[in-house]
Amino acid sequence: MSMLSEPSTSRPFDVHGKPGERTSAPATTGRRDLVDPALCRQWLRDMLMIREFENRCMQQYQDKKIGGFCHIYIGQEAIAVGCTAAVRPNDPIVTAYRDHGHALARGMAARHCMAEMFGKIGGCAKGKGGSMHMFDREHHLYGGHGIVGAQIPLGVGLAFACKYMDEVIDGRPNSRVALAFLGDGALNQGAIHEAMNLAGLLDIPCVIICENNGYSMGTSIHRGTTMGHDIISKAIGYGIDGYVVDGMDCLSVYHDMSAIVEKCRRESRPAFVDMRCYRFKGHSMSDPRKYRTPEEENQYASDDPIGRLKLHLEERGELPEAVLKEMQKEIRDEVREAIAWSEASPEPPMSELYHDVFVEPHGPFNGTSLPQMLQRKDLR
Amino acid sequence: MSTVTVIDPTMTATREIEFRDALREAMSQEMRRDPRVFLLGEEVAQYNGAYKVSKGMLDEFGPRRIIDTPISESGFAGMAIGAAMMGLRPIVEFMSWSFSLVAADPILNNAPKMLYMSGGQFGCPIVFRGNDGAGGQLGSTHSWCVEGLYSNVPGLKMAIPSCPEDAKGLMTTAIRDDDPVFFLESERMLGMKGPVPEGDYLIPFGQAKVRREGTDCTLVSFGRPVNFCLDAAAELAKEGISCEVLDMRTIRPLDIDSIVRSVRKTNYCVVVDQSWSFGSPGSEVASQVHQHCFDDLDNFVHRVHSADVPTPYAFNLEQEYLPNARRICEAVRSCLYRA
Ligand SMILES: Cc1ncc(C[n+]2csc(CCOP(=O)(O)OP(=O)(O)O)c2C)c(N)n1
Numbered sequence: 001m002s003m004l005s006e007p008s009t010s011r012p013f014d015v016h017g018k019p020g021e022r023t024s025a026p027a028t029t030g031r032r033d034l035v036d037p038a039l040c041r042q043w044l045r046d047m048l049m050i051r052e053f054e055n056r057c058m059q060q061y062q063d064k065k066i067g068g069f070c071h072i073y074i075g076q077e078a079i080a081v082g083c084t085a086a087v088r089p090n091d092p093i094v095t096a097y098r099d100h101g102h103a104l105a106r107g108m109a110a111r112h113c114m115a116e117m118f119g120k121i122g123g124c125a126k127g128k129g130g131s132m133h134m135f136d137r138e139h140h141l142y143g144g145h146g147i148v149g150a151q152i153p154l155g156v157g158l159a160f161a162c163k164y165m166d167e168v169i170d171g172r173p174n175s176r177v178a179l180a181f182l183g184d185g186a187l188n189q190g191a192i193h194e195a196m197n198l199a200g201l202l203d204i205p206c207v208i209i210c211e212n213n214g215y216s217m218g219t220s221i222h223r224g225t226t227m228g229h230d231i232i233s234k235a236i237g238y239g240i241d242g243y244v245v246d247g248m249d250c251l252s253v254y255h256d257m258s259a260i261v262e263k264c265r266r267e268s269r270p271a272f273v274d275m276r277c278y279r280f281k282g283h284s285m286s287d288p289r290k291y292r293t294p295e296e297e298n299q300y301a302s303d304d305p306i307g308r309l310k311l312h313l314e315e316r317g318e319l320p321e322a323v324l325k326e327m328q329k330e331i332r333d334e335v336r337e338a339i340a341w342s343e344a345s346p347e348p349p350m351s352e353l354y355h356d357v358f359v360e361p362h363g364p365f366n367g368t369s370l371p372q373m374l375q376r377k378d379l380r
Numbered sequence: 381m382s383t384v385t386v387i388d389p390t391m392t393a394t395r396e397i398e399f400r401d402a403l404r405e406a407m408s409q410e411m412r413r414d415p416r417v418f419l420l421g422e423e424v425a426q427y428n429g430a431y432k433v434s435k436g437m438l439d440e441f442g443p444r445r446i447i448d449t450p451i452s453e454s455g456f457a458g459m460a461i462g463a464a465m466m467g468l469r470p471i472v473e474f475m476s477w478s479f480s481l482v483a484a485d486p487i488l489n490n491a492p493k494m495l496y497m498s499g500g501q502f503g504c505p506i507v508f509r510g511n512d513g514a515g516g517q518l519g520s521t522h523s524w525c526v527e528g529l530y531s532n533v534p535g536l537k538m539a540i541p542s543c544p545e546d547a548k549g550l551m552t553t554a555i556r557d558d559d560p561v562f563f564l565e566s567e568r569m570l571g572m573k574g575p576v577p578e579g580d581y582l583i584p585f586g587q588a589k590v591r592r593e594g595t596d597c598t599l600v601s602f603g604r605p606v607n608f609c610l611d612a613a614a615e616l617a618k619e620g621i622s623c624e625v626l627d628m629r630t631i632r633p634l635d636i637d638s639i640v641r642s643v644r645k646t647n648y649c650v651v652v653d654q655s656w657s658f659g660s661p662g663s664e665v666a667s668q669v670h671q672h673c674f675d676d677l678d679n680f681v682h683r684v685h686s687a688d689v690p691t692p693y694a695f696n697l698e699q700e701y702l703p704n705a706r707r708i709c710e711a712v713r714s715c716l717y718r719a
Pocket residue numbers: 098146147148182183184185186187211213215216217279283
């Protein structure tokens with residue numbers, strides 16, 4: 001397996017498996033060489049952007065600008081950034097409620113993401129979805145879904161539709177692959193197993209990516225999941241190829257996912273990825289994290305995915321101090337602007353209450369209207 | 381509603397066919413005109429459908445468009461919703477709506493809410509269809525009337541035909557509709573024969589049909605119990621009671637205007653609904669009639685539902701459990717102070 005292709009020194013804590021335990025993982029590429037340094041710097045920027053966005057998000061939540069549940073992506077940035085880099089812009093993506101990172105990595109402007117959480121009309125869903133439900137048609141992001149596991153049958157359906165459109169309607173080989181993300185806790189939902197069976201059975205080109213951060217709220221993977229050290233065995237049981245990928249390393253994610261995605265595209269088959277990672281913050285904003293030790297948290301924090309990519313660039317002389325400083329400043333400004341913009345964005349007008357219930361206007365229902373971010377855009 | 385292509389009078393002749401054939405004709409005609417439409421469900425393809433609704437469709441359309449699924453309602457309903465978000469137009473067959481309960485999350489939490497939650501970005505043009513209601517001595521797990529449960533949810537449309545002609549016209553409308561449609565058939569009616577036009581036609585949603593004109597009492601119903609109402613009306617006519625039978629055809633949207641128009645004429649209203657009475661489409665209709673016809677009514681709205689018990693197996697108990705013609709007659713007499 002390709003985990004830690006630059007092995008760090010001994011790790012006393014391993015939330016994913018008992019050290020030395022064998023897994024059924026076939027080797028992924030093991031590559032983490034530098035691609036185009038400019039591209040790498042872009043990924044670093046994207047990860048820093050998510051980090052800054054999420055840090056500011058937590059402040060806004062404390063200030064009660066954001067309501068409801070809010071799940072922070074800090075620690076897992078390499079996954080959203082590496083995975084979106086490995087697919088084509090029109091490959092559909094669907095994820096769970098921890099979705100800000102995916103939205104930003106996919107190209108949603110910070111202001112539309114933030115305004116959604118502020119419950120403002122400028123939000124990506126006009127303030128009708130909230131933190132857990134980010135949608136972006138332009139960037140082929142099919143949500144943000146709040147019910148644990150429900151998005152995986154949807155993701156399989158997205159891939160089914162891609163294949164159907166190409167092969168059945170247009171009579172050409174399948175060209176797209178869907179990415180469907182879930183958490184390790186979601187693995188225990190029946191819907192996921194039904195979806196994997198269908199994907200395996202019907203040759204559906206969907207890559208199911210388990211962002212395995214070792215915890216489902218306060219339940220460690222070993223307390224909630226059989227074969228927790230070897231979750232790809234579940235996918236293998238459905239005839240789906242499984243891979244273990246180091247989700248703390250953007251380069252590994254990119255290289256491994258590129259190989260996996262292209263194989264799925266070529267063969268029009270599903271795949272399952274055990275994307276090993278760690279969430280640095282609590283499950284949601286109200287989690288005191290009593291179920292894990294500071295020692296464990298510190299160990300993972302010292303292996304920060306942003307730090308890793310930065311180091312990689314620096315060691316190769318591709319990240320001059322001034323460039324990094326400038327990048328950080330731009331990001332701070334952009335997020336600050338996003339917050340100001342979201343503050344200024346009006347609340348949704350009351351007419352929105354009866355918009356988007358049905359496509360056609362009838363009775364009190366006013367049909368639909370697109371959010372600001374999509375207005376004046378020609379989406380086919 | 382803007383879909384108002386009613387039956388074209390110059391259309392090719394009608395002929396007598398079964399309810400199941402009418403459903404199949406609608407699906408096949410739509411699949412011929414729109415490659416985005418496909419059918420999936422348990423046993424729909426090679427087995428020709430558990431109830432033969434999809435008989436022969438595999439031969440015509442092939443396995444890419446008539447898709448056998450494993451027994452996996454949550455999985456395939458969710459998958460179809462994902463496909464609908466991408467712009468395909470799936471028809472999902474539940475062998476019985478009773479089995480849709482294990483797919484409650486995708487069908488209630490995803491399909492009807494996607495458009496709203498995405499701020500208008502992703503619609504869900506999908507049809508869920510299957511057998512609904514008791515009457516086949518299947519016991520309580522297999523005899524669900526889901527209209528009581530599901531019609532509570534905003535964002536979905538619900539069509540419940542009572543005859544072959546409506547089955548075809550409403551199904552065609554359902555498939556062309558851009559929103560999720562819950563289409564409730566009845567295993568008890570699949571073999572029912574009736575005149576059905578040959579070409580394709582749309583029956584608009586939200587337009588009730590007067591199945592029998594009358595002056596003394598309005599009977600409001602939908603689906604299979606409409607036929608019980610017609611039986612009851614024939615019986616009551618012998619007693620000199622003239623009933624007007626209104627077939628709602630869809631309960632979401634609900635054509636309250638037609639009900640009000642009829643009740644203003646008859647001044648009496650009996651609602652017949654085969655779901656349980658508590659929090660049901662029937663109670664909703666009664667409430668709306670009380671609201672709109674308060675001064676027109678000469679008695680409160682009477683209701684006939686399935687008995688408020690789990691569906692029994694024994695033939696005699698099940699027949700009595702249903703809102704049958706005898707119970708409807710009793711309710712009408714009571715409502716008209718003739719009991
Ligand atoms: C069906 C359902 N049950 C419970 C919840 C509450 N819940 C939200 S997230 C979560 C834990 C999921 O953990 P995991 O899948 O590992 O994802 P992570 O939060 O680690 O990203 C729970 C129990 C829910 N949203 N949906």
